[in-house]
Amino acid sequence: MYMEIFRPEFNEKSYVVLAISGGPDSMAMLDLFKNEKYRLVVALVNYKKREESDIEQENVRLFCKKHNLIFETKTVDEKVVGNFQNWAREYRFKFFKDLYIKYNAKALLIAHNLDDHLETYYIQKERRTQTRFYGIAQETYIDDMRVIRPCINVLKSDLLKYCMENKVYYSIDCSNLSDDFLRNRIRHRILDKMSNDEKYQLKDKIIKENIKLEKKFSLVDELYKKYIDGNNISFELFEEDENIIECVLFKLVNKKAYSMKAIKDIIRQVKSDKSNLIIPLDKERCLVKEYGNLYVSPNSDPDYYYYTINRPREFDSQFFTILKVGDGKHQLKLNKEDFPLTIRPYYEDDYIELKDGKKKISRVFIDHKIGWTKRKKWPIVINSKGLILLVCGLTKHYNYSKSREDFDSEIYIYEKVND
Structure with missing residues (x-):
């Protein structure tokens, strides 16, 4: 079975961290890379959320032992209050970063697949997220780590098929079967009803949209340099097209979770007749409009939240x-x-x-x-x-x-x- 796997080139002395959960996607990636000449560090976080988690951890450990791979694990032993998904992501990436530093790694490999890429695109569209890239990039940097997704062009079903045909151990996270999360709802109600050809067609459509995005943000970068000098913002920015203003401000706030509604709210207030006002941006910064000047200032108000x-x-x-x-x-x-x-x-x-x-x-x-x-x-x-x-x-x-x-x-x- 042919799969379009991206294989980065590193020398035999290089360390590469692999983010492994025990699911079919990451286990297929692990099996595909187990014989690479560079040194693999297999990283697994046990959240202790399911009864099977210890069994899954042990099976991954045995796989690593069989193939002489370095196995690193971290077990969650604290009660999480609030958004578990966000907390878990921060927790595991801190773990990955610690290993990245420990082994002086060249890259972190994550097993995101084509379905994940398409789901992310739908999520961005549904939430009307302001973004510089639709879907999930094959390669990026997170917290100074080079992050590579070798399976991003491979269908989830093909990774599962690979595990079954090659007798690779994998586990299924039952929480992925529910509709409690937006990603799961999109997967079950949209992607599961698409044929493979339709998925590849959507992939091609996203490529074209990303080319347009790149051109748009090249212009945004030029206008950012033109209208923003350090913490000072030129009022001339707000004479540009509304979409351009939104993109420049999105770059200014530099927050992934910042909604388009919040950006539009900033524009509305800046364009108002009020000559003096303070617009909170986040817990650390605010936008100050006073006496014909517009600038970003540290937020000294401890009562602000978003x-x-x-x-x-x-x-x-x-x-x-x-x-x-x-x-x-x-x-x-x-x-x-x-x-x-x-x-x-x-x-x-x-x-x-x-x-x-x-x-x-x-x-x-x-x-x-x-x-x-x-x-x-x-x-x-x-x-x-x-x-x-x-x-x-x-x-x-x-x-x-x-x-x-x-x-x-x-x-x-x-x-x-x-x-």
Whole structure:
């Protein structure tokens, strides 16, 4: 069976780290590379989330012992609060980085396949993510590590077939069978219904779209140099095409999780008639508009926060908590189209749509006699379309009242605000 595997060239003294989970994708990659002349370091993280995880770890260890490969493992022995997927990614990449340094490795190999590439493309489109590359790149750098994906042009089904034909041990993670995560839903509802030819056609389409993206961002890079000097930003930038402004600001904030809605919100505020304002960018920085100047400044406000919630789940932070049960004034009935949610403090121009019309959030606070120190921290919930749905515990968008019937899920968001 022919598979389009990318095989990087390294000398026989080079160390290369392989990220292995025990699943068919990574085990096929491991078997395909087991006889390479360079030295392989097999890295596995045992999250202890499933009963089979210890058995899977032992089977990978035995494979490495049989083929004289270095085996490194790390076991999670802490309770994770919040978004496990994000935490797990940070945890394993820190482990990979430690091994990369320990062995002075030349590369980190990850077994992403063509299906992963196509799924990522659909996720980016559904979330309207601002990106410089659609899908997953064959080669990139993460935390100063050269990351290579040798199987990115190979169908997931072909990697599974390879394991079966060559009697390579693999395990199946049952969590991948559920529809709890967006990636799984796309896999089951879209990719699983596509033929192999349709997948290859989509791959070719993505290549063409990435060529267009590269041309666009080459222009963006030129305009970035033209309009941004250190921390200072020229107002002339905001006379450009809206899409160009968005791309330049996206490069400025340099945050993967920054939504297009947040970028548009920045543009709206900068273009407003207000001569002086402060726009938070993240926990460390803010955009300051004052006396005809526009610049990025360190964010000295300890009460600023910006959270992205990608699905209905319980979550706890310093400023709010999300529960699955609660009272009506903290309840939100949601559809999947509402996600991702953004939770942050209010901006001066924020308003919410009520039955009797639009109302500024500042007026909501005044009506409820909420003092200034609490207002700075009070959580505001915004959906993927930019609608403010909830001022926690105070009021909610008229379409998201308790009587709403067309909803997929419900959560309860409680403010944790002290003077």
